[in-house]
Amino acid sequence: MSVDKGIFRRRQRQSETFDYHAGEPSPTPWKSDVQIEHYVPTHCCYCGVQCGMYLKVAGGKVVGVEPREDFPLNRGMLCPKGATAYQTVNHPDRLTYPLMRRNGKESPLERASWDEVLDVIAGRFRAIQGEYGKDAVAIYSGSSMTNEKCYLMGKFARVALGTRHTDYNGRLCMSSATGANERSLGIDRAANPVSDMLHADCIFVIGANVGECFPIITSYLWQARDRGCKLIVADPRQTPIARTADVFLPLRSGTDSALLNGMLHVIIKEGLIDEDFIRARTVGWEETKALVEQYPPERVAKVCGLRPEAIIEAARMFGQAQAALIYTARGLEHQSKGVDNGVTAINLALATGNFGRPGAGYGTLTGQGNGQGGREMGQKASQLPGCREIENPEDRTYICSVWGIDEKDLPHSGYP
Numbered sequence: 136m137s138v139d140k141g142i143f144r145r146r147q148r149q150s151e152t153f154d155y156h157a158g159e160p161s162p163t164p165w166k167s168d169v170q171i172e173h174y175v176p177t178h179c180c181y182c183g184v185q186c187g188m189y190l191k192v193a194g195g196k197v198v199g200v201e202p203r204e205d206f207p208l209n210r211g212m213l214c215p216k217g218a219t220a221y222q223t224v225n226h227p228d229r230l231t232y233p234l235m236r237r238n239g240k241e242s243p244l245e246r247a248s249w250d251e252v253l254d255v256i257a258g259r260f261r262a263i264q265g266e267y268g269k270d271a272v273a274i275y276s277g278s279s280m281t282n283e284k285c286y287l288m289g290k291f292a293r294v295a296l297g298t299r300h301t302d303y304n305g306r307l308c309m310s311s312a313t314g315a316n317e318r319s320l321g322i323d324r325a326a327n328p329v330s331d332m333l334h335a336d337c338i339f340v341i342g343a344n345v346g347e348c349f350p351i352i353t354s355y356l357w358q359a360r361d362r363g364c365k366l367i368v369a370d371p372r373q374t375p376i377a378r379t380a381d382v383f384l385p386l387r388s389g390t391d392s393a394l395l396n397g398m399l400h401v402i403i404k405e406g407l408i409d410e411d412f413i414r415a416r417t418v419g420w421e422e423t424k425a426l427v428e429q430y431p432p433e434r435v436a437k438v439c440g441l442r443p444e445a446i447i448e449a450a451r452m453f454g455q456a457q458a459a460l461i462y463t464a465r466g467l468e469h470q471s472k473g474v475d476n477g478v479t480a481i482n483l484a485l486a487t488g489n490f491g492r493p494g495a496g497y498g499t500l501t502g503q504g505n506g507q508g509g510r511e512m513g514q515k516a517s518q519l520p521g522c523r524e525i526e527n528p529e530d531r532t533y534i535c536s537v538w539g540i541d542e543k544d545l546p547h548s549g550y551p
């Protein structure tokens with residue numbers, strides 16, 4: 136038995152080619168003498184940096200972008216992706232109206248009006264929920280949207296549809312970081328603004344391809360480097376940022392926790408922990424210490440495919456810094472042990488007292504535009520707006536009072 140692979144071949148023949156149309160004039164030709172009528176402030180939605188930009192409008196069309204000098208994150212910079220983002224607006228392949236298969240799954244997609252498709256969608260939602268219950272409909276959304284739109288997605292699912300099954304792309308993207316944040320810090324929120332990089336003496340980037348996935352963040356790293364900040368990069372690939380590191384740790388995929396535990400082992404042995412901070416601000420230190428005792432650099436080197444000397448050098452660099460930052464991203468998080476990996480990264484920052492000071496801390500570099508905002512605004516299955524917990528009675532009561540609904544009508548958690 137097998138799937139009907141012919142389905143894909145048939146679909147392929149039907150589909151159009153969504154790419155550059157060779158031989159056709161550009162939809163957005165460059166004209167240096169065009170008179171710009173409006174500058175519309177917005178942001179680039181391509182990556183988690185979300186640089187501020189102006190869309191340049193002339194003759195009722197978007198004809199270009201300009202970076203915003205007043206936006207605190209990119210301060211007049213855009214990467215090549217952002218600088219060409221406007222070209223999608225008038226591209227002939229852009230879908231600007233609904234398409235619908237009017238006669239079943241095998242029928243072709245045909246142009247439809249918004250009224251027509253909204254009636255069909257609402258009618259199907261009602262019919263399915265009427266027959267199978269409210270939870271028979273699920274909402275899954277992205278978060279390359281403003282906070283306000285993210286908020287509305289969660290509210291639409293819970294109030295308009297009344298379904299517990301709502302989630303967003305962060306389920307795949309940053310859920311491990313969320314789990315680690317909640318387990319170690321008690322709240323799913325970044326500990327530092329990006330500008331803290333400029334105050335760090337050591338930055339440790341693990342599982343984050345900064346140069347290609349968060350291009351403008353590179354400028355913060357370079358500015359930090361200009362004032363003497365050390366850079367450690369751990370990544371199975373020699374990414375562009377890895378090529379500039381003081382210590383590059385090309386670890387074997389999936390061995391992040393071993394490396395981080397090994398570094399903490401060295402930091403403890405060399406007396407580089409912050410005992411006052413640990414005593415005053417943490418719990419579970421003895422268990423952590425007992426665990427990392429099992430990770431001497433020689434053993435970790437074999438697990439990770441690294442030299443023991445490189446692990447020791449990285450540990451000293453991080454442990455001796457006055458202010459050190461550790462940044463993770465999807466490379467460390469998209470693993471079956473992603474939450475544990477995140478917790479071991481946070482352990483490194485906690486054990487060295489690198490929290491609550493400028494240039495010291497831990498953070499995850501958000502993958503998608505507004506991935507953090509999406510869950511703060513209540514797009515996630517287990518969270519209500521403002522990082523409130525959907526199963527916490529006080530949080531439920533408060534949100535119901537804002538939304539004007541009875542607590543019994545607010546669905547409970549989907550899959551946490």
Ligand code: SF4
Binds near residue numbers: 184213348
């Ligand atoms: S760094 Fe990210 S948000 Fe900024 S311009 Fe490039 S793709 Fe857009």
